[in-house]
Amino acid sequence: MQFAQIHGNEALKANLAGMVDGGKMGHALLFVEEQGMGAIAFALALSQYINCRDRSGGDSCGVCNSCHKHGKLIHPDVHFVFPVAAVSSLGESEKKHPISDYFLDGFRSLVISNPYFDERDLFEAIGLENKAGNISVHEARDIISKLSLKPYESEYKVMIIYLAEKMNAEASNKLLKLLEEPPEGTYFFLICHKPDKLLPTILSRCQIIRLQPDSPEDICDILCREENADADHAMIAAKISRGSYGNALKLLREEELADEYASDIEELLDAALEHNLTKLLSIAESLSGLGREKQRDFCIFAENFIRKIFMFANGVPQISFALRDEYSNLERYAATIKKDFYQKALSNLDTAMSAIESNVNAKLVFVDLCNRFYLYI
Secondary structure, three states, X not given: OOHHXXXXXXXXXXXXXXXXXXXXXXXXXXXXXXXXXXXXXXXXXXXXXXXXXXXXXXXXXXXXXXXXHHHOOOOOOEEEEOOEOOOOOOOHHHHHOOOHHHHHHHHHHHHHHOOOOOHHHHHHHOOOOOOOOXXXXXXXXXXXXXXXXXXXXXXXXXXXXXXXXXXXXXXXXHHXXXXXXXXXXXXXXXXXXXXXXXXXXXXXXXXXXXXXXOOHHHHHHHHHHHHOOOHHHHHHHHHOOOOOHHHHHHHHOHHHHHHHHHHHHHHHHHHHHOOOHHHHHHHHHHHHOOOHHHHHHHHHHHHHHHHHHHHHHOOOHHHOOOOHHHHHHHHHHHOOOOOOHHHHHHHHHHHHHHHHHOOOOHHHHHHXXXXXXXXXX
């Protein structure tokens, strides 16, 4: 991955290259991003730049042996760690202490095909079977073991940890000394979506780099140029992506998401409006049977759908960024839902997502959510 291949954050690219050239880069960098901003691409491009001996003009050459191996994610001095779990595809001994190395094939395929992936994409790619992955102390021990060895081919070793906030306390504490005093020529690149979930002692040992959101115009231009997207749909996706190209790419495919979740949120709203508690409990049962990432996606889709209804209810459909074939349903709900429902509903969907991420029993989460819709609508 070269810096030139990454969308947006042009100033950051120049700053990263400048830190390397000026010898001012810390040994532990924490990239903070919104999901889908491509921090993994920056970490890979920086690793490739560090180890390229023919770099020039603020970028790696892209053709040397080191760059070639970086491009395929097979460089022996670049290591990857990400959340994993014990799954049925692993051997019995591997299930006891699952580590990232057991899932590298799926991880490599995902990163190469789409470096703007999110947490759900990762878990699907490595086959976590609807389990919540984490970074355990067994992984921390493996990191220490790998970094105790001398580099195989390059001057520098790089450890890239994706979703560092998924490290449990034992793993975090195990790595503290190594983060503070790594072996000579070793760099840590941590990628994080929720830095508040990292131990303060981890944060204090890292140089924090925050990716900045791209403008809607820039995202729209890229979607039209590289995805052959319709300009109107691309701009809608860009405006509600919170500056994340990966989010915009997903939103552009919202029709696929709508096929999966639109009927669920509409059934939920209809049952709540009818005060049909039996139907709501059935919907809660159905939603609780989805995998955790799909449950989270449903909540995100539901939030966006309710936000659109709110815009219609307030007479500003033009800024709802709704597709034309959604108008009739949105108008119907806007005419019947109570005015104080929207804020309560969005707050409860946020609460539901937090509970899902914290591994709270899914049935309890969705029964509570449906019950609150029943009360508030």
